[in-house]
Amino acid sequence: MKTKLTILSLSAVALIVLFMTYHVMGNWDYVLPSRGRKLAAILITGAVIAVSTVVFQSITNNRILTPSILGLDSLYMLIQTFGVYALGSSNMTFMNKNVNFLFSACIMVLFSGVLYKLMFRREGQNIYFLLLVGLIMGTMFQSASSFMEVLIDPNEFLILQGKMFASFNNVSSDLLILSTVVLALTTLYFMRFVKYLDVISLGKDEAINLGINYDYVVKRLLVIVSIYVSISTALVGPITFLGLLVANVGHQLFRTYKHAYLIPGTILLSIIALVGGQFLVERVFGFTTTVSVIINFAGGVYFVYLLLKENKSW
Amino acid sequence: MKLKYLSLLLIVFSFISLFIGVKDISPLDLFSLTESQIQTLLVSRIPRLAALIIAGVSMSIAGLIMQQLSRNKFVSPTTAGTMDSAKFGILVSLMLFTGATPMQKLLVAFVFALLGTFIFMRILDRIKFKDSIFIPLVGLMFGNIVGSITTFFAYKNDLVQNISSWMLGDFSTIIKGQYELIYISIPLVILAYVFANKFTVAGMGEDFSVNLGMNYKAVVNVGLVIVALISSVVILTVGTIPFLGLVVPNIVTLYIGDNLKKNLAHTAILGAVFLLFCDILGRLIIYPYEISISLTVGVIGSGLFIYLLMRRKAN
Amino acid sequence: MVEVKHVTKRYGGVIVVDDVSLSITKGAITSFIGPNGAGKSTLLSMISRLISKDAGEVLIEGKEIGSCKSNELARKISVLKQSNHISVRLTVKELVSFGRFPYSQGKLTPEDRAFVDEAIAYMDLQEMQDKYIDQLSGGQRQRAYIAMVMAQDTEYILLDEPLNNLDMKHSVQIMKVLRRLVEEKGKTIVLVIHDINFASCYSDYIVALKNGRVASSGTVDEIIDTAVLRDVYDMDIPIETIGGRKIGVYF
DSSP: OHHHHHHHHHHHHHHHHHHHHTTOTTOHHHHHHHHHHHHHHHHHHHHHHHHHHHHHHHHHTOTTOOGGGGTHHHHHHHHHHHHHHHHOHHHHHHSOHHHHHHHHHHHHHHHHHHHHHHHHSSTTOOHHHHHHHHHHHHHHHHHHHHHHHHHSOHHHHHHHHHHHSOOSTTOOHHHHHHHHHHHHHHHHHHHHHHTTHHHHTTOHHHHHHTTOOHHHHHHHHHHHHHHHHHHHHHHHOOOTTHHHHHHHHHHHHHOOOOHHHHHHHHHHHHHHHHHHHHHIIIIISTTSSOHHHHHHHHHHHHHHHHHHSOOSOO | OOHHHHHHHHHHHHHHHHTOSSSOOOGGGGGSOOHHHHHHIIIIIHHHHHHHHHHHHHHHHHHHHHHHHHTOTTOOSTTTTHHHHHHHHHHHHHHHSTTOOHHHHHHHHHHHHHHHHHHHHHHHHHOSOOOTTHHHHHHHHHHHHHHHHHHHHHHHTTOHHHHHHHHSOOSTTOOTTSSGGGGGHHHHHHHHHHHHHHHHHHHTOHHHHHHTTOOHHHHHHHHHHHHHHHHHHHHHHTOOOTTHHHHHHHHHHHHHOSOHHHHHHHHHHHHHHHHHHHHHHHHHHTTTSOOOHHHHHHHHHHHHHHHHHHHHHHO | OEEEEEEEEEETTEEEEEEEEEEEOTTSEEEEEOSTTSSHHHHHHHHTTSSOOSEEEEEETTEEGGGSOHHHHTTTEEEEOSOOOOOSOOBHHHHHHHTTHHHHTTOOOHHHHHHHHHHHHHTTOGGGTTSBGGGSOHHHHHHHHHHHHHHTTOSEEEEESTTTTOOHHHHHHHHHHHHHHHHHHOOEEEEEOSOHHHHHHHOSEEEEEETTEEEEEEEHHHHSSHHHHHHHHSSOOOEEEETTEEEEOOO
């Protein structure tokens, strides 16, 4: 197990070095800060998406779910579409990025808060019920966005299209610092619950039997997960299936229930996928596609494979 | 609710639908129509009405068939990846043939929709945990995934906004000469009626139907073909109408129970009434502009869906 | 002592457990019997706080379970449900080690390890302790779960149909172990069980439930009785005494 982690860490570091130094041609002053920002954005979102998916899957006892289906991605798109539709793309670009970030993140956290409140009001609610409602809301947001999308002028649509897919290219340093602070605080809070994760993955009855205040812990974990997802989505845009991809590869690779290995392993996988993907996009595809499109594609295909394979874990 | 009242409602809504629009036509003009009024009626209003009724009827029936076959109240073309697969098919047809004819699009979309639905049914077989809420969750996820594959190719070919327009259900673009494809649904609905009892038996499972001497696979395949074809036709002529096939059959079950033969007529008419209602609403709210049908149905439908889920939990 | 006072549970409009009061004697096996839908499992789940109750209270050593800290409660009372569907891939030893979670919060001390080893030995699982749970047979798996509950080292052990899907040999094996736990370790065990003859041969007290209410309760001799059982099951069950044990011939 430890060797696997070491190998993963080494590959991640090697990829990062390659990414930072490839084809610099002496322009260190320009290249380093610009790639450094990209890298920071990748590290943050990669880690956050990995952790939130692993935690989410342990809570739901299910390997084919991801927090993206809480409807947050679609909500983000609705906010962005509405922004472009109502204010126009030029105003949208001029609109302070920080304001947009904070506004979107807050709305998303608020939405999931309200969703949880409504769903957990009645005792004994099935968590799948919560997810289904989230997903339905997501479909509704999508209908609303596509209604506006068609009304938008094709030129403005291009601006919007840029936001539909996660991109690490234009993340400003202020935003990076801001989201790092928020995430660090959230993670500090999350640390209190880490020790419960192994037991929670056994299932509700077992967890209660082993003395976990189940409802209390799960609600807090869900809030943490939605803060994570909101921040990463607001920072770079939606990458729906990255979490699904890396969490499942992580489970396959480590074959353990121990989150002490699963979480770092999945974080590393996620970083490898993103740095590698970004490298491919820049050097091989020459920016004709985006990382999130590639990863969603790969993740999606892998997921269908998982579903069709006979499997006991869900 | 009696079928009689439902039919009456349908007639009333159809009537209203004919007389709403920017071009002023009042029922009183009916016997003294001007040339341009006749034109409007023939080219736009009547085709629109026909498309609405056919789409409402056929999508609801498609939903009902899927629910019978999968024995799950919450499976429908929206929650089983059928719609998304059809969309993927349209994209592929656009990539394959530049300026694809409607027929080419329909054919490719149909093949993909059928394939997608088939994969979903296969997934259903593999899933051991057959919680009635879990199944639609998997279906919606599956749909999202097919959607992301579509996006992958759309992005590479600069077709994202084009695909977006297929996402959107819209009856305002229906005019004579561009919507006739939807009539393909009529024989399909009749076929569904003929096969109704067999679908019910097939829904009981393979062992059960074989025991009753039925060719299980053939019946399931007929069902899936009907569903895939209806979904492709509707998506091509109108666009996506989310949750229609899910909400309507469920409402019918609420008030008359689970007898398929009896439900069919109710489901068909209620589907048309529901869609007409949403359309009229969309045309009136920001008159003289229109809100697209997928938005009105999306909002009303998802609200109803959540209500149905809540109800189910309460029992 | 565990005391149940006026406990009620409704699902939708249906009352599943209706104003049940009873007390469970320490250091003995108490079995809940009754027809399907009598509310046995629901009652057990409420006593073990797996589901909430709509009315009434459950007191453990005089303290209402709702007001106890969850972690402290897990050192007093443990519960095993009939459907042990664990989706995680675990070995027997790892499963049993989870029983120490209420004490160690995941970091096992040497003392915890001793408890784990003892529980594994007690349930005769040494040879398969490194096997994965999903590789075991039904009887072995049930023993592994009981070993976990043993490692939890609680005074009260609640089991929901522990003999479900087990053949005769394994059923007897499990019941004998439970008996030993009571006699050697002084545990208090509460069972939901279907077969009245298992209840008769291995328990000290029986609570018979019907339609969500306690139909009758008492010692084995009081309950395993044709007249009492007729009330509970609506059928005549002649009782024979064979080798000092009361056997209901319900066939």
